[in-house]
Amino acid sequence: MKNTPVDPFRxxxxxxxxxxxxxxxxxxxxxxxxxxxxxxxxxxxxxNPTVTAFEKWLAKVExxxxxxxxxxxxxxxxxxxLFWGLTAKSLGRPxxxxxxxxxxxxxxxxxxxxxxxxxxEVVFVDNPFSLFSWEKAIKPGAAFVxxxxxxxxxxxxxxxxxxxxxAHTYNTFLVVDNTVTPVLQKPLELGADAILYxxxxxxxxxxxxxxxxxxxxxxxxxxxxxxxxxxxxxxGAIMHPLSAYFTLLNRTTLQRDMELFSANALQVAQVxxxxxxxxxxxxxxxxxxxxxxxxxxxxTSGGGLLSFELESFEGARRLVKSLQxxxxxxxxxxxxxxLIIHPASTTHSKLSPEExxxxxxxxxxxxxxxxxxxxxxxxxxLDEVLKTL
Ligand code: PLP
Numbered sequence: 001m002k003n004t005p006v007d008p009f010r011x012x013x014x015x016x017x018x019x020x021x022x023x024x025x026x027x028x029x030x031x032x033x034x035x036x037x038x039x040x041x042x043x044x045x046x047x048n049p050t051v052t053a054f055e056k057w058l059a060k061v062e063x064x065x066x067x068x069x070x071x072x073x074x075x076x077x078x079x080x081x082l083f084w085g086l087t088a089k090s091l092g093r094p095x096x097x098x099x100x101x102x103x104x105x106x107x108x109x110x111x112x113x114x115x116x117x118x119x120x121e122v123v124f125v126d127n128p129f130s131l132f133s134w135e136k137a138i139k140p141g142a143a144f145v146x147x148x149x150x151x152x153x154x155x156x157x158x159x160x161x162x163x164x165x166x167a168h169t170y171n172t173f174l175v176v177d178n179t180v181t182p183v184l185q186k187p188l189e190l191g192a193d194a195i196l197y198x199x200x201x202x203x204x205x206x207x208x209x210x211x212x213x214x215x216x217x218x219x220x221x222x223x224x225x226x227x228x229x230x231x232x233x234x235x236g237a238i239m240h241p242l243s244a245y246f247t248l249l250n251r252t253t254l255q256r257d258m259e260l261f262s263a264n265a266l267q268v269a270q271v272x273x274x275x276x277x278x279x280x281x282x283x284x285x286x287x288x289x290x291x292x293x294x295x296x297x298x299x300t301s302g303g304g305l306l307s308f309e310l311e312s313f314e315g316a317r318r319l320v321k322s323l324q325x326x327x328x329x330x331x332x333x334x335x336x337x338x339l340i341i342h343p344a345s346t347t348h349s350k351l352s353p354e355e356x357x358x359x360x361x362x363x364x365x366x367x368x369x370x371x372x373x374x375x376x377x378x379x380x381x382l383d384e385v386l387k388t389l
Pocket of ligand 1: 074075076077104106107148152177179180197198199200210211212
């Protein structure tokens with residue numbers, strides 16, 4: 001996380017720096033940068049100008065000052081940075097974290113590891129649809145509270161404003177995973193203290209960069225900046241410059257692309273909702289969705305991810321395998337490809353059958369991430385394949 005100027009030559013395209021070592025003018029300059037890495041570049045793990053340009057851009061997207069973003073090697077490394085930093089003894093916060101169980105399977109599994117193998121209490125909120133349940137979980141104290149909204153893969157929506165208020169009542173931070181809906185939802189403006197992204201997904205949109213980010217509000221930074229800076233560098237949870245570069249190249253169309261993802265996903269969701277072979281469609285901007293009113297309050301549109309339930313696991317298996325216009329792959333937010341997956345056996349396979357059923361990921365559930373292309377072919381193929389099930 002740097003505040004230094006990026007490009008002395010003012011290239012129009014963000015310059016790509018792949019070098020990992022930077023020459024000092026003097027011993028004194030080297031000592032100053034090692035003392036405060038925000039003052040310049042020394043070594044790739046301590047900062048890189050292309051990654052700084054990415055961090056500055058993302059700070060602007062979220063309306064926070066430069067220096068409020070930590071770019072990381074993946075979304076999961078942003079989560080582990082958060083965990084290491086906020087549960088550090090030196091911060092003096094409770095060694096206890098409160099988590100919504102409705103999260104990406106990899107995040108869930110990382111938190112299972114923290115819970116099973118480390119000296120920290122990891123509390124999963126019993127029923128995240130009940131504010132009472134949130135309050136009960138947060139009240140004994142927490143280093144931070146973590147939720148994902150919209151959720152992957154069930155597209156549930158949680159009330160950021162109200163949960164942030166509960167978190168603040170008990171003197172903790174609310175961190176929101178906004179991976180599915182960058183720019184369509186502004187968690188910091190709704191009262192959250194930090195945002196977590198898998199940059200790999202909708203922020204990059206071209207499947208060309210694995211990355212993550214943590215973005216803090218001024219209040220969050222005031223307490224955690226020094227510690228998180230230290231853990232960022234010391235654990236090596238840093239973003240590769242190529243991931244930063246490719247994501248920056250695609251920056252200008254982010255808003256427009258997110259709106260098009262939303263329009264495409266809504267179109268597909270509406271068609272699926274009317275299909276006799278589909279039991280239930282999960283998309284927050286369907287007026288029939290239980291999440292619709294809240295989604296409209298806290299998001300401008302729903303993003304490119306939807307999921308739906310068929311009548312049987314066998315039907316789900318056949319559908320994801322047969323479609324030609326959607327590729328069977330574990331990823332979301334790609335602008336060129338429709339991507340389909342069976343979450344229970346892949347992205348969420350580390351959850352036990354009981355855990356899966358608790359978060360309503362059934363064997364019949366299929367997740368679909370739409371591209372920015374025309375939806376006609378996908379829609380007619382879905383109809384054809386569904387009719388055969
Ligand atoms: N958060 C969400 C909502 C995700 O979907 C993912 C990955 O799919 C992650 C976090 C983890 O990100 P990464 O794969 O970049 O580590």
